[in-house]
Amino acid sequence: MADVDASRQSVKSLFKMLEVLEAFSKTDRELSVVEMARRTGLPRTTVHRIVDSLRSVGFLEQEASRDRYRLGLKLFELGSNALTNLPLYREAPPFVDTLAKSSGEDVHLCVFDGAQMVFVSRRDQMAANPHNTVITMEASPCHSTSVGKATLAFQSEAVIDRIIRAGLPRFTPNTIVDPDQLRAELAAIRERGYAIDECEHEPELRCVGAPIRNATGRVFAAISTTGSSRRITRERVPELARMVMTHAELLSLRLGYQPDRQLPADGTRVERDAGERSERPRRTPAGAEQEHPA
DSSP: OHHHHHHHHHHHHHHHHHHHHTTOOSSOOOBOHHHHHHHHOOOHHHHHHHHHHHHHTTSEEEOSSSSOEEEOHHHHHHHHHHHHTSHHHHHOHHHHHHHHHHHOSEEEEEEEOSSSEEEEEEEOTTSSSTTOOOOOOOEEOSSSSHHHHHHHTTSOHHHHHHHHHTOOOOSSTTOOOOHHHHHHHHHHHHHHSOEEEESSSSTTEEEEEEEEEOTTSOEEEEEEEEEETTTSOTTTHHHHHHHHHHHHHHHHHHTTOOTTEEOOTTOOOEEOOHHHHHHOOOOOOTTHHHHSOO
């Protein structure tokens, strides 16, 4: 019984530490103990004890001249390790490169962390070295980006509701901030298989994204082409959508996805019948089999 109580207490302590770490954000990069206590609802003495522990292992860093703290580089190191250990990170580079070459546009590859999209890889056409990918742990919202909407469209209603409850901030005049409008947009994405960012996250930037599935068939990431709306015109969207969906499907296959199996919302696998399997066309671009055997 004593061991069980000690285990429960350890879990509670871990959750409290996580609450303190999650009190920080992009806009609140530095916080005092008082501010952390207010955000978490934990007693100030408890927060102070947790902060000392987190600082001792490098998860928090203290400002030299002030009683304020920021997230430590140790967290960045762990996050970078987590990304590089993802099968998606290891398998994606050839697909990202090919899509960038065939589209002539920037390519972004992001994974869904349950709340937002985290960059895993990117290829920028204007970069001095387009093959030099630096992990910055940058994240983007789900409701205003093509990778975000392409991923969110295939999540459960509970996840979609949670994202909506967290807020739909406006970034441009085109950002979808109405929950009903967003749900309608997600339904359209499920129907056509790809998402469009119509200058919703950044002005004059249009993106086309498609979902990526893991071995169980669950959508957990997305890939997109991104460029100026003057260059990526609405007339080009169907052509880019075909490219993006093809590469998303090929990458999904490389990750173990089996198109002949469906994954309903309850997670139960359902086999398609033989007739449906035989009639299902494969979208494979010329030369892709040589570059990406799937």
